Amino acid sequence: MSDQADLNYHPDMPSRRKGPVELRRGLSHAPTSDQYLLDTTTPAGFTHTDPWRVLRIQSEFVEGFGSLSELGPAVSVFGSARTKRDSDYYRIGTELGRQLVEAGFAVITGGGPGSMEAANRGAQEAGGVSVGLGIELPFEQGMNDWVDLGVNFRYFFARKTMFVKYAQGFIVLPGGLGTLDELFEAMVLVQTGKVTSFPIVLIGTQYWKPLLAWLDETLAAEGMISPSDMSLVHLVDTPEEAVRAVVEDVSHHR
Template sequence: MEFSDNSSRGRDISPRKRGPVELRRAQARAPQSDQYLLDSSDQTHFTHTDPWRVLRIQSEFVEGFGSLSELGPAVSVFGSARSMPGSAYYKLGEEVGRLLAAEGLAVITGGGPGSMEAANKGAVEADGLSVGLGIELPFETGLNDWVDLGINFRYFFVRKTMFVKYAQGFIVLPGGFGTMDELFEAMTLVQTQKVTSFPIVLIGTDFWGPLMDWVKGTLLAEGMISEKDLALIHIVDDPAEAVELMITDSAGHVSP
């Protein structure tokens, strides 16, 4: 019997998670669950599969609710997956995680590398609870090693619900598109009173200052937002001040 050599097949593909499943080599080429959900190229096919996909989405909500319902007071920390260990932003994440844990607050991150890993690491080293909510992505390889309680999601909107529902506030470190997405969604939820008394703190005036200048100089100046909307967020440089705002501004938080 002749065997083919598949040892080199897929070597250049990073392993990734799909819910609780880990995919490696050629299997990692499989489309993401969100792609299947949002792609409407085959309308007939999706007519038959979408009702069943609802059950998978439901199962993710059930798993998330069940795993996090007894979490206790927590803060979600966002930031770049590209922050390298030892960098200023990574050290900032470690300090934020450490200070939150010292106050008895669980630390929730996206469970990935960079600033997320740093915040999880800081929490663990301070004997706090470190939570990671992972997502199926083609370029990430699962939860970082500092996550104590980890859940992998297929769908972004399910994961985002968990970030808000089980946190009493957001601390946002410098980051890219994903961080911006989480930041502006949180601001919208507070602006529309879907959540109340939910502090959002950005750390790094040099990084966030230009964005806030644009918000004031363009959005506010052209009447796209109101003056009171600017009070939704705080910008600080001191991690201790950010943590203090989580404690003093979060009384009466109502989850969606």
């Protein structure tokens, strides 16, 4: 590395992807594609840019469909990007990825760090297909090193379609708002019959039990959901139980 390069390089410099483009330093703070789409309200912005966004959105679906159409049986795994490598959740995620491959599934994650990395790592080390569906975020860390097939998206809704379309079920590790978003969207899709025979498995009784109790004791009690909606998810504590729940559900509906 040259002396000039040494002066310009900093290991903590801001960096993120914008589709196929990588932006660093000051350019990394530019609005994301989702922000442009959702925040633009002026007439000029609509008439001059939205028609082009339609083509860009279409291209994301085409690229995703083309890349994943021959994937075979797969399970989407969700969990926090903040999970530490020395945590129990990371260990569980790695073992989960390995056992899913041994059960005949490819593993799909959001492609990021934390629990997503753990599941990809377990799948890759077990010799299976490890898939990452990345998303453009203001301070995104990029695709983790254990992804074999990575597809980067600008728009959340295009990415979410791929998670559901090419998976036989969801397994959800402890996570934050993004994980909850994916969990509740999957529950709505099953509840409304948009997808059928689609197991949703939560790993971590102590983590998820308060949320499920709130759904039962507040939403169901107030009549906002049906008591039967509580059966949309399986609650387990180990990778073995999670994989078994998916396998049994998939086998039952074949």
